[in-house]
Amino acid sequence: xxxxxxxxxxxxxxxxxxxxxxxxxxxxxxxxxxxxxxxxxxxxxxxxxxxxxxxxxxxxxxxxxxxxxxxxxxxxxxxxxxxxxxxxxxxxxxxxxxxxxxxxxxxxxxxxxxxxxxxxxxxxxxxxxxxxxxxxxxxxxxxxxxxxxxxxxxxxxxxxxxxxxxxxxxxxxxxxxxxxxxxxxxxxxxxxxxxxxxxxxxxxxxxxxxxxxxxxxxxxxxxxxxxxxxxxxxxxxxxxxxxxxxxxxxxxxxxxxxxxxxxxxxxxxxxxxxxxxxxxxxxxxxxxxxxxxxxxxxxxxxxxxxxxxxxxxxxxxxxxxxxxxxxxxxxxxxxxxxxxxxxxxxxxxxxxxxxxxxxxxxxxxxxxxxxxxxxxxxxxxxxxxxxxxxxxxxxxxxxxxxxxxxxxxxxxxxxxxxxxxxxxxxxxxxxxxxxxxxxxxxxxxxxxxxxxxxxxxxxxxxxxxxxxxxxxxx
Amino acid sequence: xxxxxxxxxxxxxxxxxxxxxxxxxxxxxxxxxxxxxxxxxxxxxxxxxxxxxxxxxxxxxxxxxxxxxxxxxxxxxxxxxxxxxxxxxxxxxxxxxxxxxxxxxxxxxxxxxxxxxxxxxxxxxxxxxxxxxxxxxxxxxxxxxxxxxxxxxxxxxxxxxxxxxxxxxxxxxxxxxxxxxxxxxxxxxxxxxxxxxxxxxxxxxxxxxxxxxxxxxxxxxxxxxxxxxxxxxxxxxxxxxxxxxxxxxxxxxxxxxxxxxxxxxxxxxxxxxxxxxxxxxxxxxxxxxxxxxxxxxxxxxxxxxxxxxxxxxxxxxxxxxxxxxxxxxxxxxxxxxxxxxxxxxxxxxxxxxxxxxxxxxxxxxxxxxxxxxxxxxxxxxxxxxxxxxxxxxxxxxxxxxxxxxxxxxxxxxxxxxxxxxxxxxxxxxxxxxxxxxxxxxxxxxxxxxxxxxxxxxxxxxxxxxxxxxxxxxx
Numbered sequence: 031x032x033x034x035x036x037x038x039x040x041x042x043x044x045x046x047x048x049x050x051x052x053x054x055x056x057x058x059x060x061x062x063x064x065x066x067x068x069x070x071x072x073x074x075x076x077x078x079x080x081x082x083x084x085x086x087x088x089x090x091x092x093x094x095x096x097x098x099x100x101x102x103x104x105x106x107x108x109x110x111x112x113x114x115x116x117x118x119x120x121x122x123x124x125x126x127x128x129x130x131x132x133x134x135x136x137x138x139x140x141x142x143x144x145x146x147x148x149x150x151x152x153x154x155x156x157x158x159x160x161x162x163x164x165x166x167x168x169x170x171x172x173x174x175x176x177x178x179x180x181x182x183x184x185x186x187x188x189x190x191x192x193x194x195x196x197x198x199x200x201x202x203x204x205x206x207x208x209x210x211x212x213x214x215x216x217x218x219x220x221x222x223x224x225x226x227x228x229x230x231x232x233x234x235x236x237x238x239x240x241x242x243x244x245x246x247x248x249x250x251x252x253x254x255x256x257x258x259x260x261x262x263x264x265x266x267x268x269x270x271x272x273x274x275x276x277x278x279x280x281x282x283x284x285x286x287x288x289x290x291x292x293x294x295x296x297x298x299x300x301x302x303x304x305x306x307x308x309x310x311x312x313x314x315x316x317x318x319x320x321x322x323x324x325x326x327x328x329x330x331x332x333x334x335x336x337x338x339x340x341x342x343x344x345x346x347x348x349x350x351x352x353x354x355x356x357x358x359x360x361x362x363x364x365x366x367x368x369x370x371x372x373x374x375x376x377x378x379x380x381x382x383x384x385x386x387x388x389x390x391x392x393x394x395x396x397x398x399x400x401x402x403x404x405x406x407x408x409x410x411x412x413x414x415x416x417x418x419x420x421x422x423x424x425x426x427x428x429x430x431x432x433x434x435x436x437x438x439x440x441x442x443x444x445x446x447x448x449x450x451x452x453x454x455x456x457x458x459x460x461x462x463x464x465x466x467x468x469x470x471x472x473x474x475x476x477x478x479x480x481x482x483x484x485x486x487x488x489x490x491x492x493x494x495x496x497x498x499x500x501x502x503x504x
Numbered sequence: 505x506x507x508x509x510x511x512x513x514x515x516x517x518x519x520x521x522x523x524x525x526x527x528x529x530x531x532x533x534x535x536x537x538x539x540x541x542x543x544x545x546x547x548x549x550x551x552x553x554x555x556x557x558x559x560x561x562x563x564x565x566x567x568x569x570x571x572x573x574x575x576x577x578x579x580x581x582x583x584x585x586x587x588x589x590x591x592x593x594x595x596x597x598x599x600x601x602x603x604x605x606x607x608x609x610x611x612x613x614x615x616x617x618x619x620x621x622x623x624x625x626x627x628x629x630x631x632x633x634x635x636x637x638x639x640x641x642x643x644x645x646x647x648x649x650x651x652x653x654x655x656x657x658x659x660x661x662x663x664x665x666x667x668x669x670x671x672x673x674x675x676x677x678x679x680x681x682x683x684x685x686x687x688x689x690x691x692x693x694x695x696x697x698x699x700x701x702x703x704x705x706x707x708x709x710x711x712x713x714x715x716x717x718x719x720x721x722x723x724x725x726x727x728x729x730x731x732x733x734x735x736x737x738x739x740x741x742x743x744x745x746x747x748x749x750x751x752x753x754x755x756x757x758x759x760x761x762x763x764x765x766x767x768x769x770x771x772x773x774x775x776x777x778x779x780x781x782x783x784x785x786x787x788x789x790x791x792x793x794x795x796x797x798x799x800x801x802x803x804x805x806x807x808x809x810x811x812x813x814x815x816x817x818x819x820x821x822x823x824x825x826x827x828x829x830x831x832x833x834x835x836x837x838x839x840x841x842x843x844x845x846x847x848x849x850x851x852x853x854x855x856x857x858x859x860x861x862x863x864x865x866x867x868x869x870x871x872x873x874x875x876x877x878x879x880x881x882x883x884x885x886x887x888x889x890x891x892x893x894x895x896x897x898x899x900x901x902x903x904x905x906x907x908x909x910x911x912x913x914x915x916x917x918x919x920x921x922x923x924x925x926x927x928x929x930x931x932x933x934x935x936x937x938x939x940x941x942x943x944x945x946x947x948x949x950x951x952x953x954x955x956x957x958x959x960x961x962x963x964x965x966x967x968x969x970x971x972x973x974x975x976x977x978x
Contacts, residue, residue: 074722075722202708206704206708211686212686230680234679234680265763267551268549288762289744289745289762291766292765295766299773299777300857303776308846308849309850315861315863317868321878325879328850328883329882332883332886332887336846339839339843343836343838343839346836346837346838350835357827361817364813364837364962368809368816368955369806371845372809375782375950375951376782376802376806379777379778379783380783380786383774383790384791387770389790389792390790390791394791397791405798405799405802408799409802412807413806413807420814477850480842480846484838484842
């Protein structure tokens, strides 16, 4: 690497994070300085090159991609996001497309194919070699969110009667094609999984000893049809880098690796967070989601919540006379319903997250309910006291709430206790009910809980008011 | 393994998930059948044994732990959660404690030490061998949430002039002590990091070739002082299993592995989700958090939000006369403020999550603002139309809203458009403002946004009402 290039490369490196690399690269492209560009790319990480390609003008993407050395281009392609991959596939010649697809690692290829329209998928599958096509369609056959979708069928498998020497020869022979070789699986003669051994154990063993001498038959495995959440659980519990995947008859069919699980974890969390915020999961980055797609995903829930909230107008209608007699009651409506909503949102968050992490399960409902009722009582008492004091102090100074301010204060205080208890109760129990009914607990979103609490909160408020204020204000 | 044990072991395996293993194991403990228990444990995964120990009676934990073979006991200990580790440390003899600490992997030991009270930490540090103590205190010196806290100083490092044969000898020699050996780092004579090579590349190379023949000087690395979020980013972008950690002068000091990053990701997500739900992050599982700790973390935000919401009472106070004249206006107050809150909560969720994933940064604020204003207009129009139709249809059938129902409908419709636009605007911009001011964007929680929108929403409502209804109802 000559000094000039090195300096230039360092400049690129140091400015990468801010994606300020454009000017220099763009200049090279504008000048059609392919030699220099190719030399520059040769020293960069494929992920960095992918970032650059994604950022340049669409029409230049295919050109820049073509100048990459063949082997590098396959890696770069895998680091591109789906949109960029799609654009490239369309603009590259058929032969090149076929080569790229055949060289991609199977799990990345599945992810790409899943995201393309059906017609394009069919066309692309035709480009794969018969052998590769079999793999792709096989992976595509597993249900969405199943382990089958994220596994790779490229792994290292050995037999118990092999010598360590033979294993090492096998690793040298097959290893190049396999993404991750640190965990090696032991199969019996039928192809059933019997154990897993780390490459470390192999390396530390004597060359003439047998695989079966190292075996302990202790391992964890996943079924192809298992939900991806199960994979996350196992990776977290056992601190692993790779887990074997078997079918119903315990035949080894693939392997899930930690790097793929990291992506799944982030996707699941995004989905949970968006659902909890009252949006249908977007599936794409916010900024890349087409505008009307996004509106659709937001309008759905917002409309449902709005229809629910219309019940508050109905509920308020029942108490129209009370409001007309004591307008002062209307002033505290927003305060009261929002306190119920906030405490419900807190409880729902804690319970939903705890469920997602497997800390609590359905059978803990009674324990959680006791805890939340007590929490609601305490939190409601805190807010009730503040509310009462606020009304009392204000009325001393401004005579704002009339002669019955004490009774109004009491009404608001007792209502707050009731509403906050109701909020924590519904917020914490709704996720259990959702889960019991087979829905995702995260569906009991903050806005959903708030809406539920609003209607009930109003009824609690006016009922307590009519009890306390009967004969005075009402 | 004899057939009887095997059957028993399978029984345990198959019932593990439901944690129903207790009766059999408890019986063995009750009968003081240590031999059988020891034999049973020998065939189980350390994580499973840890689960069992965590579930049995506290007084039995130390006994059961003591019967484990030495080597197994170290692994089991690392899989126990902190509470169980603490109990065990207290009940085991000093000598045993010292042995366990010395055998733990350094990153797990740091995590344990961080969680213990200061006095206990000092006492425990004294139990470490001088060499180990140096490592532990060194790890503890790095700021919280820094990469230094999750790295392990156990890694494989080689030099560029070594032959592959020498590397393999080194791996056999040192490998046993190192948790993860699939990525090997190349250091220069001063100890500075110059490259990383996978064990796969080493295994596939000729024994007499040199390390430098395999080097390409392309690698990613982390600084010890980098935030752990940076580590997550790199793992996601580059699909890695281990990343080297260097100090300011590029000296290799440690390594971060994918399994530790998975734990960090989940912790960060939990924190974000809890903050977004309006709770201070709990730091512990919901069900294990002491009751009054939890109340403290919830009461803080709830009180702040309540004080904010008290402003709604003040705002409503300003419009007391309007409400007295047209009680009908009060009926729609909950509907209107909740619609603003819900749309704000949606916008905040999308923006906060997008920021956390690095999809949008501060400089995108204008792009997001345009998008959200337009979204607000469309969503507001949808809700406004539904609201208007509801009022019109009801008034046709029930004459519920009086002779001016059309004007009331218009008021509600226009208010909804304004309030939803204001909601999406504040929900989407608040995270930017928070981030700009150096706070966590997730602090602009759903309840926080809702409170902000409530007060403004009331002002918007009554202002529009006085414009449209002047001369009729008002």
